[in-house]
Amino acid sequence: MQRRGAVHYDPDQDTFRFEAQVTGQCPYCGAQASANDCESCGRFHDDAELIDGRCADTGRVLELRPFERFYLCLERLRPALEDFRATAFLPAELKHFMDWILSGTLPDIGITHLADYGIGLDVPGFEHQRLNMTFEHAGRLFTAIQQLSGDSEDPDGWRSWLEARSVKLIPFFGFDNSYMRAILFPALLFGYCDKLIQPYALALNHFYLLDHQKFSTSRNHAIWGDALAAQYGSDATRFYLALTRPETQETNFSTPQFEATINDVLIGQWQAWIADIQNRLSTHFDAMVPEAGPWSLQAYRFYDDLLQTCARVKHAYMPETFSTTRACHELNHFVELARCFGHETEPLNRARPRPREAETHIALEMMALRTVALLVMPIMPRFATAVLDTLGEAPEAHAFTWPDPPVFIAPGRRIDGLCRHDFQPMPSEP
Ligand SMILES: [Zn+2]
Numbered sequence: 023m024q025r026r027g028a029v030h031y032d033p034d035q036d037t038f039r040f041e042a043q044v045t046g047q048c049p050y051c052g053a054q055a056s057a058n059d060c061e062s063c064g065r066f067h068d069d070a071e072l073i074d075g076r077c078a079d080t081g082r083v084l085e086l087r088p089f090e091r092f093y094l095c096l097e098r099l100r101p102a103l104e105d106f107r108a109t110a111f112l113p114a115e116l117k118h119f120m121d122w123i124l125s126g127t128l129p130d131i132g133i134t135h136l137a138d139y140g141i142g143l144d145v146p147g148f149e150h151q152r153l154n155m156t157f158e159h160a161g162r163l164f165t166a167i168q169q170l171s172g173d174s175e176d177p178d179g180w181r182s183w184l185e186a187r188s189v190k191l192i193p194f195f196g197f198d199n200s201y202m203r204a205i206l207f208p209a210l211l212f213g214y215c216d217k218l219i220q221p222y223a224l225a226l227n228h229f230y231l232l233d234h235q236k237f238s239t240s241r242n243h244a245i246w247g248d249a250l251a252a253q254y255g256s257d258a259t260r261f262y263l264a265l266t267r268p269e270t271q272e273t274n275f276s277t278p279q280f281e282a283t284i285n286d287v288l289i290g291q292w293q294a295w296i297a298d299i300q301n302r303l304s305t306h307f308d309a310m311v312p313e314a315g316p317w318s319l320q321a322y323r324f325y326d327d328l329l330q331t332c333a334r335v336k337h338a339y340m341p342e343t344f345s346t347t348r349a350c351h352e353l354n355h356f357v358e359l360a361r362c363f364g365h366e367t368e369p370l371n372r373a374r375p376r377p378r379e380a381e382t383h384i385a386l387e388m389m390a391l392r393t394v395a396l397l398v399m400p401i402m403p404r405f406a407t408a409v410l411d412t413l414g415e416a417p418e419a420h421a422f423t424w425p426d427p428p429v430f431i432a433p434g435r436r437i438d439g440l441c442r443h444d445f446q447p448m449p450s451e452p
Pocket of ligand 1: 048049050051052053055060061062063064065
């Protein structure tokens with residue numbers, strides 16, 4: 023709706039100021055905030071609610087002056103938001119956030135302003151105003167779906183495309199965008215097309231810190247992804263980021279901890295386990311995969327550990343319970359269990375005559391290695407592909423196949439070179 027509100031005005035420059043051009047204190051939590059949003063509590067506030075609004079560049083105190091523009095009346099969309107709150111899969115923290123917002127009257131939110139970026143208004147008398155970029159997100163989604171539909175003739179192609187499918191929309195976003203993603207986005211989608219599409223689940227990140235301070239490209243307090251991947255490998259980099267993802271609180275990146283994880287976990291456990299399997303296979307079985315024989319109690323227990331790991335990692339990848347840190351921790355824990363199983367059962371390999379249980383043990387470990395490679399494929403695709411290739415698994419067989427149930431490597435297959443994958447970092451540039 024069109025109405026008059028109060029926004030910040032800079033008398034020295036004779037101009038209105040919006041968004042990050044204004045700084046002050048959040049009326050809800052008192053932290054430093056911009057004209058409309060607060061990174062600390064994630065809540066939206068009206069321009070007129072900001073305490074001690076000043077120009078972000080000069081620090082000068084700004085006035086509030088009347089300004090005619092368009093507003094979204096969020097309270098009218100309350101039923102849609104309450105429905106979304108009740109049906110979507112949300113982290114506990116976002117449930118709490120939504121309940122906090124919904125416990126009060128929902129505000130009118132200014133959707134147009136003066137800026138030299140954004141989509142201009144095609145409304146007589148308001149040609150100089152532009153759409154606030156926050157409100158482009160829903161439109162962008164429909165533009166993307168229209169492109170997916172491949173129908174450039176029908177302007178409602180996006181609608182037919184959605185109606186013909188069951189789509190699960192899962193936004194990933196930072197905590198400071200909670201209001202935009204958990205309140206405005208579902209409200210706008212409902213405004214556009216009722217319940218045709220709504221986020222199925224929301225996945226939240228907190229801030230990821232570098233040496234306990236916020237990343238900042240302007241202060242060069244940053245890490246460049248391509249340089250990191252070039253030195254440490256994209257698999258190790260993605261593994262560490264997945265392991266330390268700030269899912270429920272801020273977490274920290276530090277190069278010494280990253281290197282320690284590579285050395286102690288990826289090289290010290292994962293690579294050591296794989297090399298150990300190859301060593302035992304070559305030493306005791308002429309590098310040929312044996313056929314499993316009778317099962318020992320240890321074999322049953324190890325197989326049960328493997329099944330449980332599959333189930334837990336599956337849950338960690340599902341949008342309803344998404345957690346890359348849990349996926350990594352589960353896999354690390356299983357690799358430790360697998361190493362123990364290898365050590366525990368090694369004496370039987372040396373027994374003469376060798377009991378057939380020993381063949382079951384190594385066959386199970388190779389099954390476990392194949393399974394672990396498939397489970398870690400989304401995080402370490404190069405490593406997983408290299409392991410599966412060395413195990414002689416055809417690429418088309420393992421591309422996106424969940425190991426349910428885990429299966430044995432074909433008996434009689436010759437396996438050589440399992441320990442070739444190298445997590446050793448490249449020397450850093452001088
Ligand atoms: Zn706040």
